[in-house]
Every structure is written in structure tokens, then in C-alpha cells.
Amino acid sequence: QVQLVESGGGVVQPGGSLRLSCAASGFTFSNYGMHWVRQAPGKGLEWVAVIWKDGSKKYYGDSVKGRFAISRDNSENTLYLQMSSLSAEDTALYFCVKDIWDRGNYYVDYWGRGTLVTVSS
Amino acid sequence: EIVLTQSPGTLSLSPGEGATLSCRASQTVNSGYLAWHQQRPGQAPRLLIYGGSNRATGIPDRFSGSGSGTDFTLTISRLEPEDFAVYYCQHYGSTSLPRLTFGGGTKVEIK
Numbered sequence: 001q002v003q004l005v006e007s008g009g010g011v012v013q014p015g016g017s018l019r020l021s022c023a024a025s026g027f028t029f030s031n032y033g034m035h036w037v038r039q040a041p042g043k044g045l046e047w048v049a050v051i052w053k054d055g056s057k058k059y060y061g062d063s064v065k066g067r068f069a070i071s072r073d074n075s076e077n078t079l080y081l082q083m084s085s086l087s088a089e090d091t092a093l094y095f096c097v098k099d100i101w102d103r104g105n106y107y108v109d110y111w112g113r114g115t116l117v118t119v120s121s
Numbered sequence: 122e123i124v125l126t127q128s129p130g131t132l133s134l135s136p137g138e139g140a141t142l143s144c145r146a147s148q149t150v151n152s153g154y155l156a157w158h159q160q161r162p163g164q165a166p167r168l169l170i171y172g173g174s175n176r177a178t179g180i181p182d183r184f185s186g187s188g189s190g191t192d193f194t195l196t197i198s199r200l201e202p203e204d205f206a207v208y209y210c211q212h213y214g215s216t217s218l219p220r221l222t223f224g225g226g227t228k229v230e231i232k
Binding site: 033044047104111 | 158218
């Protein structure tokens with residue numbers, strides 16, 4: 001079955017950096033685009049970034065553009081999110097999410113459990 | 122950029138009752154790009170409906186999606202205890218820029 005397991009979260013000071021990882025299993029990782037989505041405490045869902053299945057294209061939400069970088073290693077079935085210049089507004093649970101295109105339908109079908117990033121001094 | 126507005130913000134209902142959740146888009150969207158996700162307390166979201174009306178694998182048939190254009194609906198025919206959760210509609214931007222847009226969510230709580 002599909003599994004997405006995030007790691008790398010923790011407490012970081014404002015202005016600091018952190019790298020999140022997402023280990024994927026149960027599907028052919030290199031065949032699918034992948035997203036990061038975050039959720040601030042008690043808030044809704046916010047899209048962060050997407051990466052094409054081969055890593056050739058990457059897009060970011062406006063609130064993280066220029067500070068975050070999404071990448072992937074298809075040989076290791078792992079998705080990454082490098083975060084820098086962190087502020088309190090980046091405090092959130094970060095989810096790794098699998099993309100799918102299926103017969104004219106375009107959506108995300110599996111979510112990881114998330115890893116918590118807390119930006120605090 | 123598409124904005125999704127969900128209503129109501131909170132629904133207070135009893136088990137066994139039906140629920141109707143609304144998602145309105147700021148412009149016409151292709152229903153193939155519209156999905157619904159459920160988030161139970163303390164859990165990750167999970168896909169319920171894709172393509173506007175297709176149930177995801179393992180989703181009970183008491184959940185149904187409908188709509189077109191700018192107005193979409195998630196209906197839960199008879200609420201089970203495990204259905205009390207927050208529901209998000211979600212739009213997939215496009216195949217050239219697949220940004221995800223989420224509605225603000227509807228919380229279905231026990232009355």
C-alpha cells in the first residue's frame with residue numbers, strides 16, 4: 001500500500017533553515033509528481049510546492065517562493081523540502097502529498113501523516 | 122487565481138442525519154480538477170471524492186459529490202460517528218501549473 005513518511009521537523013530559530021524528507025513506498029515514485037502542503041496550528045490547508053515526476057519542473061506558493069526549494073531523489077524514493085529564512089508564519093505541520101493524473105481527472109490521492117515545524121526563539 | 126469558498130463554516134448535526142456541504146469557485150472550473158478531502162481530528166487529510174463525483178478507493182457510498190461550473194456539493198447521506206470531521210474542497214490548477222487550492226473547510230460537529 002502507498003506510504004508517505006515525513007521526517008526532519010523540529011524547532012528552529014527565526015531566520016534558520018531546515019530540510020524535510022518524505023520517504024515514499026508502495027508505488028512507483030518516479031511516475032508521479034509530488035507536493036508539499038502545510039497546515040498551521042488550528043488552520044486550514046496551504047499548498048507549498050510541487051515537483052514534476054522527473055524533477056524537471058518545480059513551482060512554489062507565493063508565501064515561500066525564494067525561500068523554499070523542493071527536490072527529489074527517484075533512486076531513493078525520497079522527496080525533500082529545503083526551507084530557509086524561516087519565520088513564525090512558517091510554523092505548521094508539513095504534509096507530503098502524491099499527485100495523480102487519471103483519465104481526465106487531476107488530483108492528489110495520498111497524504112503522509114506530516115512533520116511539525118516550529119519556528120521560535 | 123481561483124478562490125474556493127466553503128459553506129457553512131460549521132455544521133452541527135446528529136448521527137444518522139444527512140449533511141450537505143457547499144464549495145463555490147470564484148470562476149468556472151473543470152469538475153475533473155475538483156476533489157474533496159476529509160480530515161479527522163489529529164489525522165492527516167484523506168481523499169474522499171475526485172473528479173467532482175468519483176469516490177476514492179474504500180470510501181463508503183454514503184459520501185457523494187456533485188456539481189459543475191462554479192458550484193460543487195459534498196453530500197453525506199447518514200452521518201456515522203467517524204464522519205464528524207473537517208472537509209476541504211480542493212482544486213488542481215492545471216497540468217502546466219498544478220498548484221493546489223483549498224477551500225477554508227467545513228467542520229461537521231456533533232450536535
